[in-house]
Amino acid sequence: MLKVDSIVAGYGRTRILHGVSLNVPKGGLVALLGGNGTGKSTTLKAIVGLVAVQEGQVVLDGRVINDVPAEQRASLGLSLVPQGKEVFAGMSVEENLLMGAYHRRRDRQGIASDLEGVYQRFPRLKERRKVNAGMLSGGERQMLSIGRSLMARPSMLLLDEPSAALAPRIVEEIAEAILGLRDLGLTLLLVEQNVGMALDIADHIYVIRGGRIAYEREVGDGIAMEELQEFYLGGQEH
Template sequence: MLKLENVVAGYGRTRILHGLSLEVPRGGLVALLGGNGTGKSTCLKAIAGLVTPQDGTVALDGRVINDVAAEDRTAMGLSLVPQGKEIFGGMSVAENLMMGAYHRRRDKAGVAADLEGVYTRFPRLKERRRVLAGMLSGGERQMLSIGRALMSRPTMLLLDEPSAALAPRVVEEIAEAILSLRDLGLTLLLVEQNVGMALEVADYLYVIRGGRIAFERAVDDGVGMDELRDFYLSGAH
């Protein structure tokens, strides 16, 4: 489904990714773990098209999409769920959700139906649909971000640290929402610092360090917290 091969990327002369390769199979829920400054966000940006790789390829369904603009990737079924603070704060919840369907705005009935679908999935958003998104709590914002991405009818979702800055109880809610997205048949790439949450939901793990994949394993191969913790702590800095 999604395949990165030897991706080199960065900002200006600063290189962040030094030949990163990873793969997300169709229907998979893959987690990409790493601490601050390891290149997680840059990796997501390269996939979403916000950063152009200097070398290597990003391929979706076998097609290299390096040159496809970020604006056009949504229509290809690739949707990035940015961190919860990245919303249209001065627009209502309903308007935020509608913006997710911007690329298929001519399909009025479809957009209306999908809006109802998101409200069914996240009843809190329905209650607060007329509220300005900037007034939402952290958990609600995260749901809004996911809801907005769903409005684009994606086949693949990229989630950028959905658990960041949320209370444990809310993280649990978000984890359940993510599992239910997989049950919908979506392919998911979850970028996280929260190892516990990633282990709970993902079926395959990558750990990024210094802009490269340093560790990868299927979760049911018995990757435990302990092993990962050891890996994290051993010379991560």
């Protein structure tokens, strides 16, 4: 569904990505792993159009989308859950969710149905639907960020470090929720530093280091945590 082909991207004259390539099959769950400053988030931003691609191609469903503006990429089915559990703190949980469907605001029946679907997936959000989002815990904010993206009815969801700064029990809840999204038919690209979580839920992993893909492997294909950590922390490219 998504092909990132040798993209070069960065900020101003500073290049962050140096020929990154990866593939996400339709219905798949692919993880992009790496430490801080390795280019993970920049890769996602290049895919959704928030960072310009200087070289290479981003191909969605067979269409090169390099020149498609970010707001139009959302209408093609791409939705980004940004890092940092970003929410509209002064708005209620339900108002935040409805903002995700703003471009569909005339579809009242569909929005109501999707809202109920989010509440079924995240019952805690339904319990707190009238509470200002700024009052939520970190885990609840992450659920809200994911739920708001779902309200856009994406075909592909990009998640930027959804487990960051969360307690292990909440990480397990988020991981289960992500697996549930794949059951809905969504295609998922997950950016993470949490190696264990990625190995638990992903079909395929890539490791990015210094703006380049240093390692890739199908999960379950004889992969060992020790081997992965070697490429994650440094070592020979593979």
